[in-house]
Amino acid sequence: MRSAFVLLTSLCAIMTPDIGTAPRAQSLQPAQWREIAWPFPRDAWPSGKAFTCADKSCGGEAVLSVRVKLGFCNCDAGIRDDDEVDNVADVDMITPDFRPTGPGEAIKVAEFSGRIRSYDYTANGKPRTALGLALARKCDLIAISVNSTRMDDIELRRAALERLNAQDLLKWVNRQLGEK
Amino acid sequence: MIRHNARPWLRGSVLTAALTLFVSTPAFAQTQKIGAAPEASNMKLVGYNDLQHRSAYQPTIHHQGDRWIAYIGHHGGTDAVPVPVNPINGKPEFNGTSIIDVTNPAKPIYLKHLPGQEGTYEGGGGQMTRVCDGKQLPKGDPKAVYLLRTFGGAAHEIWNVVDPANPVLVTRLEGLKDTHKNWWECDTGIAYLVSGEPSWRTRRMTQVYDLSDPRKPVKIRDFGLPGQEPGSTGAVPTELHGPISTGPQGNRVFFGYGTNKGGVLQIVDRKKLLEGPAEPTAANLKAPEIAQLPMSSLNGAHTTFPMLQMPIAEFAKDKDGQKRDVVMIVDEALVNECAEARQMVWFADITVENRPMMISSYTPSEASGKFCDRGGRFGTHSSNESMAPIYYKKLAFIASFNAGVRAIDIRDPYHPREVAHFVPAITKHTDPRCVKIDGKDRCKVAIQTNNVETDDRGYIYIVDRANTGLHILKLSGAAKKIAGGP
Numbered sequence: 001m002r003s004a005f006v007l008l009t010s011l012c013a014i015m016t017p018d019i020g021t022a023p024r025a026q027s028l029q030p031a032q033w034r035e036i037a038w039p040f041p042r043d044a045w046p047s048g049k050a051f052t053c054a055d056k057s058c059g060g061e062a063v064l065s066v067r068v069k070l071g072f073c074n075c076d077a078g079i080r081d082d083d084e085v086d087n088v089a090d091v092d093m094i095t096p097d098f099r100p101t102g103p104g105e106a107i108k109v110a111e112f113s114g115r116i117r118s119y120d121y122t123a124n125g126k127p128r129t130a131l132g133l134a135l136a137r138k139c140d141l142i143a144i145s146v147n148s149t150r151m152d153d154i155e156l157r158r159a160a161l162e163r164l165n166a167q168d169l170l171k172w173v174n175r176q177l178g179e180k
Numbered sequence: 181m182i183r184h185n186a187r188p189w190l191r192g193s194v195l196t197a198a199l200t201l202f203v204s205t206p207a208f209a210q211t212q213k214i215g216a217a218p219e220a221s222n223m224k225l226v227g228y229n230d231l232q233h234r235s236a237y238q239p240t241i242h243h244q245g246d247r248w249i250a251y252i253g254h255h256g257g258t259d260a261v262p263v264p265v266n267p268i269n270g271k272p273e274f275n276g277t278s279i280i281d282v283t284n285p286a287k288p289i290y291l292k293h294l295p296g297q298e299g300t301y302e303g304g305g306g307q308m309t310r311v312c313d314g315k316q317l318p319k320g321d322p323k324a325v326y327l328l329r330t331f332g333g334a335a336h337e338i339w340n341v342v343d344p345a346n347p348v349l350v351t352r353l354e355g356l357k358d359t360h361k362n363w364w365e366c367d368t369g370i371a372y373l374v375s376g377e378p379s380w381r382t383r384r385m386t387q388v389y390d391l392s393d394p395r396k397p398v399k400i401r402d403f404g405l406p407g408q409e410p411g412s413t414g415a416v417p418t419e420l421h422g423p424i425s426t427g428p429q430g431n432r433v434f435f436g437y438g439t440n441k442g443g444v445l446q447i448v449d450r451k452k453l454l455e456g457p458a459e460p461t462a463a464n465l466k467a468p469e470i471a472q473l474p475m476s477s478l479n480g481a482h483t484t485f486p487m488l489q490m491p492i493a494e495f496a497k498d499k500d501g502q503k504r505d506v507v508m509i510v511d512e513a514l515v516n517e518c519a520e521a522r523q524m525v526w527f528a529d530i531t532v533e534n535r536p537m538m539i540s541s542y543t544p545s546e547a548s549g550k551f552c553d554r555g556g557r558f559g560t561h562s563s564n565e566s567m568a569p570i571y572y573k574k575l576a577f578i579a580s581f582n583a584g585v586r587a588i589d590i591r592d593p594y595h596p597r598e599v600a601h602f603v604p605a606i607t608k609h610t611d612p613r614c615v616k617i618d619g620k621d622r623c624k625v626a627i628q629t630n631n632v633e634t635d636d637r638g639y640i641y642i643v644d645r646a647n648t649g650l651h652i653l654k655l656s657g658a659a660k661k662i663a664g665g666p
Contacts, residue, residue, distance in 0.1 A: 044441030044477035071515055076303055083381040083416070092415035099413045178616030 031159035032057045033064065040093040045069050045143075049172060051163060059155040062148040064163055065090055068176035069141040078136035079114040086117070089132030090145040095121045098130055101153070109164050112137055112173075118153045131156055133164075140177055211554065212606045212626050219549070222600030222659035223587065226639065227652040229288040232264055233609040234275045236643035236650065237307035238361065241282065241566075241635040244313075244325055248635060249344050250288070251311055251327055252278040252643055252650065254296060256304025258611055266293045274298050275305040277329050278650075279344045285639050285652040291345040297332025304332050308359065308374075311341070312366035319369065319393035326350065326394045328371065330359040336373050338394040350394050358383045361422030361483075363433075368392065370400075370454065372423040372433065377402055379410040380460075384419040386435070388454065401458035403468075405437065405446070409460040418442045421482050421512075424565065425450060430488065432470075434507055436481035440514045440523050443481035445473040445507060447533055473528055473536040475509070478521035482512040483562050487573045492592060505531045506539075506593045513559025513581055516613050517624075518552035523559035525578055527593040542596045544583040549603070555624020556613035556646065557581040561631065568636040574662055575599070575655075577640055582626040585642045587659050600659035603627055604644070604651050611646040638663060 031053050038047035048067025072088060074080060079088075082104040091098050104117030114135035121128050129152070133144035146160045163169060218225060235255040242249050254275035257263055263272040268290070276296030281289040296306030308330040314320030327339045327347065335354035339347040358376030365371070369392025376383050385404035389397050402409075405417035418438040425433045431451055437444040452468035475481060485508040495502045507530055511523035524543035530536040543560070544551065551558035564577040571577070576596075578586045584603030588596045604627050612623035630645035640653040655663060 042477065070519070074303075075301070076299075086381060086413075087416040096415040097413075098415070179619040 029057050031162050033159075033163045036063075039063060039065065040090075043093070048143075048176075049169065053159060053163075058148075058159045059152070060149055062146060062156060062159060064144070064146045064160055065093070066142065066144050066164070066169065066173065068173060069143055070177075071139050072141040074136075075139040079134045079141075082115065082117055085115045085132050085134045088141055088143055089117070089134045090143040091119055091130050091132040094130055094145055094147045095123065097121055104132075107133065107135075109133075109135055109161065110170050112142055114142075116157070118156075121147075129153060129156055131160060133160075137177065142173055211624065214606055214608055214610075216605045218605050219584065219603040220601065222655060222657040223585070223602040223640070223653050224656050225602070225604075225651060226654050227282070227284075227286045227288050228649060229278075229280055229290055230607070230609065230649040231278050231643065231647075232266060232290070232293060233261070233647045233649070234264055234278065234293075235301075235305070235611070235645050235647050236278070236630060237305075237645070238309050238631055239633040239641045239643050239650070240309040240311050241633055241639075241641060242311040242325070243636060244341075244344070247281055247283045247344075248285075248637070249291075249341075250278075250280040250282045250641060250650070251309040251329070251341070252280065253307040253309045253329060254278065254305045255302055255307060255645065256297070256300040256332070258647070259300060260611070262300050268293065276331075277306050277309060277327070279341065279347070280650070281344070282635075282639070282641070282652060288650065288652065292347065294329075294339070294347055297334055299332055302333075306330050306332060306337075308362050310362055310364040310371075312364055312369075314342075314394075316366045317369045317392050317394070319396075321395075324350075324394075328362060328364050328391070328394075330362070333358040333376065335359070336362070336375070338391070338397075351391075351397055353387075353389070353397060360384050360420070363423050363425050364391065365425055365427050367427060369394075370425070372425060374420055374422055380404065380408055381410070381412060381416050382408040382419045384421070386420060386423060400454060401456075402460050403453065404460075404465060405444070406462035406465045409462065409465060412462065418444060418480075421480070422484075424484055424486060426486055426488065430486070432486065434484040434486050436484035436509065438475070438480035439482050439512045440480040440520060442477050443475035443479050443509065443511065445475070445481055445484050445509055445528060445536065447471045447473075447530060447536065471530075471534045471536055473530075473538070475526070475538075479511045479523060479526070481509050482560075483508070483510040483565070485510070485563055485565060485576075487590070487593070490573050490593060492594065494592060494594065501531065503531075504529050504593070505533075507536075508563060508576060508590070508593070510560050510563045510578065512561045513557045516556055516615050518546075518558055519615070520559075523561075525560055525563070525576075525588070525596070527590075527596065529593075539594050540596055542578070542588050542598070544578075544580050544586050544598070544601070549583055551583050554582045555626040556628045558583060561629075564632050564634045564640070566634045566636075568634065570636065570638045570663055571634055574664075575659065577632045577634060579629045579632040579642060581628050581630070581645070584627060584629045585632050585640065585653070587640075587655065589659075589662055591662070599662060600655060600657075602642070602651070602653050604629070604642070604648060607648055610644070610648045613646065
């Protein structure tokens with residue numbers, strides 16, 4: 001786990017050059033995610049897995065959702081641009097009124113490549129943070145959304161990527177994609 | 181929204197539990213065999229062409245002088261044969277458009293293959309075709325016949341096909357990130373081009389053009405659902421599949437969004453669309469809309485075919501509502517071996533335009549052919565789009581992938597019923613369709629009737645997505661009587 005954490009921290013550092021200035025003391029322990037029921041209403045795609053993290057290891061309350069959308073991706077180009085992340089990453093399941101905070105970035109999680117983008121939105125009059133990740137393999141898509149009440153963007157990414165890289169979740173994703 | 185050039189045969193990964201069930205019940209499968217007789221009821225085969233074993237999409241049949249010419253769009257090639265050889269010239273050519281003389285439907289003559297964009301499956305080819313006579317277009321060359329086609333996802337092209345064996349390029353509209361199922365009004369020249377304008381947040385939206393003079397295209401505006409336009413934020417509405425216009429007389433355009441999920445029928449005032457402010461703001465995009473009929477997340481809107489002022493026999497003695505305005509909405513099945521919700525045909529009563537309402541549905545019976553076990557896609561894809569009197573508001577023809585083509589009696593759209601079908605036999609060139617089981621491909625070969633069109637004479641043209649070719653059919657028996665035949 002420790003080696004994985006080092007890898008993830010390095011990945012975050014590459015993705016977000018200002019990570020060195022972000023508050024990190026509270027996140028040095030692995031994020032404690034707990035699986036919960038799928039939190040969103042039935043829509044066009046089968047539901048997936050969802051997790052919540054409510055303690056200090058995540059820096060605040062957060063909900064992470066992961067699901068596979070078979071046949072949703074450009075088979076050759078994968079995730080092409082930020083518009084595609086807005087379109088497919090399930091952030092619209094959190095709220096229809098999300099606003100990107102800036103351009104997204106290319107990202108790789110295990111063998112899956114795609115893009116990650118940060119958003120803010122308002123719920124009950126309070127500002128919140130969200131992440132959308134769209135990862136592709138061949139013609140299939142892995143859609144990931146994260147929303148949080150208090151976490152800053154860097155902490156949110158770190159905690160989310162840590163869970164996404166966990167072997168149990170990667171195995172589940174691969175099973176959904178038709179692998180053994 | 182579909183789906184980003186997904187390759188159907190690769191797309192077929194399915195839930196392990198469902199696959200286990202399929203694998204464990206082989207006795208129920210009805211695998212098609214090469215050379216077997218077609219499965220048919222009230223439909224007969226008239227003629228056949230192999231279309232050079234290219235995966236086929238939109239057929240348009242045009243009465244051209246004293247000839248009947250079929251223009252058939254193609255998807256890109258397959259991984260196995262990415263650039264099929266054109267036997268006419270012996271050269272490998274990327275899939276594009278097949279041009280076939282079907283004057284004698286029993287002996288179709290392949291005239292020309294017009295190559296399309298490089299690429300395989302939906303990543304290449306030239307899927308879409310529409311044809312207008314120059315003498316009908318307000319500013320067209322009266323000696324010309326114009327083919328509007330897509331060039332893969334990159335461009336729209338107009339060719340002069342007055343000599344269908346020797347097309348001449350007239351116009352090219354390029355710089356797009358995708359294209360799809362266009363509509364072209366031959367009497368006005370207004371074209372609703374399904375395009376991917378790069379700055380928009382969706383892969384497919386509408387570019388409205390004045391193509392009354394195909395040599396000088398004039399752009400009128402970009403159009404889509406609010407939230408798709410450049411600079412918008414938040415959720416992105418499902419992408420366009422295709423529109424159908426009733427022209428200036430009907431003054432409506434029916435847009436179908438979504439393909440197999442989250443479908444939307446949008447009813448638009450044509451005049452307001454063409455004459456309203458062109459800047460793509462949310463307010464300007466909303467202005468010409470009369471109503472939306474949102475569908476379930478489980479179904480899409482591939483084809484939205486209007487049938488207005490239909491007399492309903494059952495309502496003949498009613499004081500009001502004896503005639504109904506109906507739109508037939510056809511979903512597209514996308515995933516092999518039923519690994520999605522059933523995609524089918526829906527009928528919407530839009531007589532009260534701002535309160536459209538679903539009234540009925542139709543699907544081929546799965547049990548009648550064990551279609552979920554046959555391989556490839558099962559469910560509907562598209563309907564004929566000809567409004568010629570012989571079939572209009574009487575019979576609809578539904579391309580249904582491995583269930584072939586289905587003819588349904590729609591005279592009472594509240595109670596549609598199947599009256600004929602034809603499932604062609606596979607050939608040695610029919611391309612397999614695969615699903616993943618434990619990480620490995622398990623493939624089956626089945627007919628994949630992709631699109632269908634009719635001509636004014638009543639012939640029915642079905643084309644196959646899995647490279648089986650073009651079958652020209654005619655009705656018989658009770659189905660023929662519905663169309664007015666003996």
